[in-house]
Amino acid sequence: MDLTALDDLSQDELWDARAAAAYDTPGTGMFAAEVLGPTVDRLAELADDGAALEFAIGTGRVAIPLAERGVPVTGIESSAAMIERLRDKVDERALPVVQGDMATTRVEGEFSLAFLVFNTIANLLTQEEQVECFRNxxxxxxxxxxxxxxxWVPDLRGTSRAAPAQVFTVADGYVGLDAVDMVNQRVVSHHFRFDRDPADRRRATLGRxxxxxxxxxxxxxxxxxAGMELESRHADWSGGEFTAESGSxxxxxRLVDA
Structure with missing residues (x-):
């Protein structure tokens, strides 16, 4: 299975105006209080009275409530459409954002915390880019x-040569499956969303x-x-134990002192 067809698309093309408009789901999913609350609590603690830098800040899901907690936040984001959506919520003075690649873009200032949430480092499609993200x-x-x-922690137990794709979510109006390339550690997630109109539930849109x-x-x-060492690893933002069965x-x- 050829999983390289989407490699030529930039993040700006993948996260276009349509994707940005559909990204926010206030009160549900990754915007639910029980998800967002522990995330912001933990990041505020780790900021240690310093400034924070968010890579792939998106529409400000985490950065805006973190800034409201008194942590100065700056963002890097490649998608102009996502930045525009964020600007509908907060202005540049309150939350500055630089458009660019999280692996190479530099911003002014020194930070006590940099963070990259919700699986987004995996949007960098080569090991080299991911290493550069750490160095950045x-x-x-x-x-x-x-x-x-x-x-997320890869789970390839349901993948084989005979079945190179696996379903990861089935919900009302949505089916998600991953096509896996184990040689190159690549996954293309396929998102099938079905029309919620009962008269036309057979119609679906596909995003990848x-x-x-x-x-x-x-x-x-x-x-x-990149000169850093692992300080802690937990299964979630609330400090749950990380085990062999953890899905994320x-x-x-921590940056090692020179």
């Missing part, structure tokens, strides 16, 4: 500063997003290459 985070941090990554999945141990090595993790890396 390290370049922005003060000595002892932290880089936090939230990421490419990712490069990363094992936790590989992340740890990327951190070491929140990993905190």
């Amino acid at each position: 985070a390290a370049a922005h941090l003060r000595p002892g500063g932290r880089f936090v990554i939230e990421l 997003t490419p990712h490069r999945y990363i094992w936790p141990a590989e992340l740890d090595l990327m951190a070491r290459l 993790h929140v990993s905190v890396y």
Whole structure:
């Protein structure tokens, strides 16, 4: 199965105006209070009275409530449409954002915290870009500063040569499946959304997003290459124990003092 067809699309093309308009789901999903609350609580604690830098800030799901907690936040975001959506909520003075690639774009200032949430480091489709993302985070941090990554744990137990795709979600009006390329650690997520009109439930739209999945141990090595070391790893933002059965993790890396 050829999973490289989407590689030529920029993040700005993938996260266009249509995707940005549909991204926010106030009160539900990743915007639910029980999801967002512990995330902001933990990041505010890790900021340690310093400033924070969010890579792939999107529409401000995490950054806006974090800034409202008194943490100065700056963002990097590649998608102009996502930035425009964020600007509908908060202005540049309250939450400055630089448009650019999270692996290479630099912003002014020194930060006690950099963070990258909701699996977004996997949007970088090569190992080299992911390593550069760690190095970019390290370049922005003060000595002892932290880089936090939230990421899913690949589960390839249901994938085989005979069945190179696996379903990851079935819900009302939605089916999601991943097509997996184990040689290149690539996944293309296929999002089938069905018309909610009872008269036409047979109609569906398809969206696709490419990712490069990363094992936790590989992340740890990327951190070491950037001069950071693992400080903690939990299964969630509330500090749940990370085990072999955990489907995701929140990993905190500390910049080693020179």
